[in-house]
Amino acid sequence: MILDGTLPASITTAAQTLRNGALLGLPTETVYGLAADASNDAAVAQIFVAKGRPADHPLIVHVADAIGISHFAREVPAFAQALVDAFWPGPLTLILPRLPSAATAATGGQDSVGLRCPAHPVAQAVLHACAAQGVWGLAAPSANRFGRVSPTTAQHVQEELGTALLVLDGGACTVGIESTIVDCTRGVPVLLRPGAITRAQIAAACGVQPLSKEDLPEHTPRASGTLVSHYAPHAKVRLMDAPALQAGLDVLGADAAHLAVYARTPMRNASSRVLLRQMPHHPEAAAQQLFATLRSLDDAGARLIWIETPPNTPDWEGVRDRLQRAAA
Numbered sequence: 341m342i343l344d345g346t347l348p349a350s351i352t353t354a355a356q357t358l359r360n361g362a363l364l365g366l367p368t369e370t371v372y373g374l375a376a377d378a379s380n381d382a383a384v385a386q387i388f389v390a391k392g393r394p395a396d397h398p399l400i401v402h403v404a405d406a407i408g409i410s411h412f413a414r415e416v417p418a419f420a421q422a423l424v425d426a427f428w429p430g431p432l433t434l435i436l437p438r439l440p441s442a443a444t445a446a447t448g449g450q451d452s453v454g455l456r457c458p459a460h461p462v463a464q465a466v467l468h469a470c471a472a473q474g475v476w477g478l479a480a481p482s483a484n485r486f487g488r489v490s491p492t493t494a495q496h497v498q499e500e501l502g503t504a505l506l507v508l509d510g511g512a513c514t515v516g517i518e519s520t521i522v523d524c525t526r527g528v529p530v531l532l533r534p535g536a537i538t539r540a541q542i543a544a545a546c547g548v549q550p551l552s553k554e555d556l557p558e559h560t561p562r563a564s565g566t567l568v569s570h571y572a573p574h575a576k577v578r579l580m581d582a583p584a585l586q587a588g589l590d591v592l593g594a595d596a597a598h599l600a601v602y603a604r605t606p607m608r609n610a611s612s613r614v615l616l617r618q619m620p621h622h623p624e625a626a627a628q629q630l631f632a633t634l635r636s637l638d639d640a641g642a643r644l645i646w647i648e649t650p651p652n653t654p655d656w657e658g659v660r661d662r663l664q665r666a667a668a
Contacts, residue, residue: 342494345462345508355469357506358383358478363390365483365497366402366466367510368458370431370518370535371490371631372497373402373480374505377470378412381445384479390501393486398448399479400433400456400519404467411476412442412453419546420524426545429459431519431536446479452525462510482518483507489573489634489666492516496635516628517658522550523560530556534657536627573634575600575642577667579649582607588646589614600637603648615640619648623656630659634666 343350345367354364358375361383366375374390376383378401388395401412406424409416413436416424420434438453447453455477458464467478482490483497491497494509520535522542529542529550543549553560580588582605589596589609600615601607609616617633620626637645647663650656 341503341505342498342507342509345465345510350508351462351465351469354466354506354508355473355475358466358470359473359475363387363505364466365494365501365505365507366463366478366480367494367508367513368402368460368463368480369513370458370515371492371513372483372494372507373463373478374483374497374501375402375466375478375480377475378443378446378477378479379475384443384445387479387481390505391481391484391486393481395445396448397486398450398454399446399481400454400521401443401446401477402456402458402463402467402480403477404464404471405429405457408457408467408471408476409436409455412439412455413437414439417524417527419529419548420522422546423522423524423529423542424457427537427541428457429464430457431459431515432456433519433521433533435521435523435525435532437525443477443479452523454521456519460510460513462508466508487572489571489631489638490518492628492631496632512628512632514628516630516632517662520658523553526556528556530560532560534661536624536658538654538657540654571631571634571662571666572668573638573645573666575638575645577634577645577647577663579647579663579667582648585646585648598641598643600640600642600645601647602633602637602645605648615642623650623659626650626656626659630662 364375433456492513520537521533523530531550596611650660
């Protein structure tokens with residue numbers, strides 16, 4: 341069931357649903373999440389079942405504001421606080437040392453917890469309504485089957501998880517890819533997953549250049565969306581540069597079938613059966629459209645999707661990361 345997330349009655353229904361231990365499809369600015377009371381282990385367990393997600397793969401806990409950190413984390417390093425001040429509410433998840441009794445099921449057995457304060461007005465309304473009822477945080481991974489393309493509309497959630505799930509409709513997600521994840525448990529910021537907030541922005545906000553997880557591999561916490569294969573449509577994804585992509589189309593010619601092409605560079609195409617889609621030239625627009633485009637090509641019957649590799653520049657890092665995992 342999909343409810344209009346802008347209506348106060350919908351927010352009340354959603355908060356009560358979560359308070360009662362049920363699941364909710366929740367819009368955020370990044371992607372739609374599958375939410376449950378983060379402190380209710382039985383409710384959180386339903387997320388893993390619904391997604392088909394391994395129980396040791398941690399979930400991000402969403403809080404209404406910076407005050408919510410105190411219910412889940414036992415320490416906030418100064419550089420992490422600077423990131424909170426700069427980017428919350430927004431598409432940034434911080435991994436912090438966890439309070440011993442907090443969010444035990446959501447954290448996959450680790451002594452750390454990923455926390456985010458989403459900027460979406462519907463998510464904010466739900467989180468504040470929940471906090472008023474003593475629910476201080478919502479575990480909310482993307483509302484899709486594990487490893488598949490993340491949903492960016494309420495309809496995507498319903499297609500993935502069925503009509504029995506209550507979903508709040510907050511429109512299409514404006515960011516379109518999942519949050520940037522920064523590990524703050526080892527004395528320096530370590531980027532575990534790129535997103536809309538870039539390395540340069542992180543460094544400017546906290547005064548410390550973030551390391552990559554390869555720079556500090558010891559004791560790296562497990563985090564959402566960091567498996568080698570993830571974000572994958574049903575069709576097989578292949579990344580290639582524009583000349584290789586055009587050469588492949590030229591070789592196939594009129595015999596091409598069940599093929600889709602998603603590229604920034606205009607392509608010559610001899611077959612009307614090839615689905616051509618134009619990738620935006622700006623990384624923010626490409627991120628916003630990425631998952632919806634992959635879903636639409638699946639729906640159109642593509643069995644193979646050729647995608648022009650994004651530029652190897654910092655502003656494209658989030659999109660490039662999602663496509664590399666989709667192609668894995």
